[in-house]
Amino acid sequence: MSKENRDIEKEYTNEQFVAKLRRLADDIEAGENFEIQVAGERIYVPDRAKYSIEHERGDGEEELEFQVKWKIEG
């Protein structure tokens, strides 16, 4: 069964964000599937995920995005 579509964004304090980053780094380094809680849902991240960084600048704003992407397997 596939899960519902979702697009949710949650702001975190510096301390919370730092903790999430370190947890993510540890999990990726372990080289296994892992889970991460984001805005009330536990997300399952497979070890086949791809990692990229995006940098956008425009309209008076600048943004860095540390992206973790994967295909959903049927």
Add this chain to the structure above:
Amino acid sequence: MSKENRDIEKEYTNEQFVAKLRRLADDIEAGENFEIQVAGERIYVPDRAKYSIEHERGDGEEELEFQVKWKIEG
């Protein structure tokens, strides 16, 4: 002088991405402005940056984005 608009994305290996995440976590924790190199440009991130995590699911793909955003000051 304002810098040019930009939208660039670069894929990293697991090891590179983990190193970038840890560097980012350390820099945010230090509570000061910092710089990070992304796809050949050194990005200056002010300590007023906001931190959020976005989760998207749809079209057979799933994505987590760890976002660092800030307004460009004139």
